[in-house]
Amino acid sequence: MTPAPATLVLEPLGPFDLEQTRAFVGRWPPITRHRPSPDEPLRLTAPLDGDQRPVAFALRQAAPDGPVQVEIAGADGAEDRALAQVARLLSLDHDARDYPDVGRRVPAIGRLMAAHPGLRPTLFGTPYEAAAWSVVSARISERQAGTLFRRLAVAHGETLTVAGAEVDAFPRPEALLALRELPGLPAEKVRRLHGVAEAALAGELGIDRLRALGPDGARAALQRVRGIGAFYASLVWLRACGVVDEWPDGEPRCRAALARLHGRHPDDALDDLVAELRPYRTWVALLLRVAC
Secondary structure, eight states, rough: OOOOOOOOOOOOSOOOOOOHHEEEEHHOOOTGGGOOOOSSSSEEEEEOOOTOOOOEEEEEOOOOOOTTEEEEESSOOOHHHHHHHHHHTTSSSSTTTTTTHHHHSSSSHHHHHSSSSOOOOOOEEEEEEHHHHHHHHHHOHHHHHHHHHHHHHHHHHHEEETTEEEEEEEOOOOHHHHOEEEEOHHHHHHHHHHHHHHHHHHHHHHOHHHHHHHHHHHHHHTSTTOOHHHHHHHHHHHHHHHSSSSOOOOOOHHHHHHHTTTOOEEEEHHHHHHHHHOOHHHHHHHHHHHHH
16 A cells, blocks of 8 residues: 655745746756646655655645645655755755845845745756756757656656656666667667666765765766766756855856846956855856846
């Protein structure tokens, strides 16, 4: 008999609006396989920290900045670990009561915050999933990559039921390692996905390990995985490990948006502008991408 889903609660510290997350998820290819509807809870899946088995979440929030109800399926005795993981996924693992201070200090950023109140970064469920996305999405459009990612989940992942609806979860490393072909995915990318799976099974993509290595050490470790170069090592680090205050030097769109807001040219030195965004440089970079 399948255990009943557990329902737990996350208490945001600082601004957070689940509807902003829903809007972001709706246009983010790695996640839009779940097609969030405003009339239903927001459903997400992730490989569980540690053993990478699939878990599913159904999220509800009655009002902005209020408690977030989290229904969890698939954790089976590891609900506390799953709750901590979804807190990281939603960037609710950080006390952000001082986040609005950045907007008060930098009026141009304050206007973006006012237009997107309660927006926090939505992350990949684990570095393993982010590394797999990096392999799939290399040198193709986000739309194409999203289609392939969804195809992987449907054909080789597992189906979980949460809040009365089924969701397709990304494959476990063992299933990814057994993959021989996928329509639209070149053979070299299949081999690279095998490398990601092997790294996950060896514990090399564990969230605690990468965080302990720090920015430079984590990037170096990630680049030892087949198919993960410098750009995607930064993507995994910034978009899966819960980084709050590191400016993404490899994302020219963020730099261009910041320069444009201040009447500067992207090729100008912008260190003074970036410094003003501390201690939320990563979060503001996401805000710039969404709003500009």
